[in-house]
Amino acid sequence: MRAREEEVPLRGGRMTPGVVRVGDTVRRPVTDRSAFVADLLHHFERRGFAGAPRHLGVDEAGRDTFSHLPGEVPSRFRRWGDGQVAAAGGLLRSFHEATRGSCLAGAHPVVCHHDPGPNSTVFRDGLPVAFIDFDMARPGDPLEDLGYMAWTWCVSSKPQAPSVRAQAAQLRVLADAYGLDVPARGRLLDAVLDRQTGNALRWHGLLGDSTWTMADGPQIRARIDWSRREHAFTADHHDVFTDALLRPFPRSTSSSRRVPTGEEGGRAAAPPDVPFTARRPAGAGPG
Known part of the structure; x- marks a missing residue:
């Protein structure tokens, strides 16, 4: 036996x-x-x-x-290199293209993961190779995922984070790797802001959730405060980020793939200061 x-x-x-x-x-x-x-x-x-x-x-x-997918899944947000961000953008593009036009996408352009952050990503040899945790996957628009990925892979309000211009340059790396078209690039920062706003609202909604204990309250409030700081930071530097995304393409990339997009959506994220523990209920996602 x-x-x-x-x-x-x-x-x-x-x-x-x-x-x-x-x-x-x-x-x-x-x-x-x-x-x-x-x-x-x-x-x-x-x-x-x-x-x-x-x-x-x-x-x-x-x-x-x-x-089981062999590799490593980060437990915290951190600074990612351009090669890692580019690989993440390419992986997300492949994810979306695999669902474009399918019955699963329905009337929407694609199926979105809705949480394509580093903490739902498997890394091998330092590079992202796969996504996990699909509970929040639903039909949607590519910008719903790209807004979240841009935020959690490239943007940070922490004092020790890279400069705003360095973050803006990395947003460009992500958009180029994904093959995002110019009109969608002009809407990407709004998608980031939507995700940050939605994140704060969803964590706030969990304060009265019976599945959480009193001890969870400070952790939830820390995530709400972090989401609000991130939103303020992104809004303050909206023009710098958008300028980097929209500056003229080099001639060699003029034939970059174009991606049709539509509306934005979201899922709750946790701040880099707070570990992602198994206590988190699956209900903290998009409605």
Whole structure:
């Protein structure tokens, strides 16, 4: 009789409670999003998109079962290099293109991950290679994801962060790597601001949530305050960021891919000062 494999709780990144690794698989509690996530991951497999785990069915305990992706998932935000940001932008573009025009996207341009931050990303050899945690995935517009990625990979109000112009240059790296067209570049900063506003509102809404304890209050308030600081910082430097995004393209990139876009959306993020723990409920996402 085969011995039962050990269950190892996963605490890296921003994990839903109850997520464990069993051998070369990951098990997660079933949610009301499980059916859509399974369909999405099967779609990725058919399309040959390797930047996501495979859905392997449901185990004997009724949990969703996924392939385990080897690599590292950051537990905190940090400064990322241009090569890492460019790889993230290219990965997100491939994610979106794999869903464009599919039945899963419905009337929307693509399916969005809605949390393509570093803490939902698997790194190998220092580069992002895959996304995880698809509970918030829904049909949407590319700018919903790009606004969040621009914020969490490139923009920071922390005193020790790179200069505003350095951050602006990295936003340009992201937009170029994704292949974002000029009209969408002009709306990217508004998408970032929308995500920051929505983030503060969603964390504020959790203050009265019965799934949180009194001890969680200071952590939630810290995330609200951080989101507001980030919004103020982004708004203050909106023109610098946008100028970097819109400056003329070099001739060699004039044939860059164009991406049609539409409306913006969001999901709650946690600040770089606060670790992403397994206590975070899955409900802190877009409505």
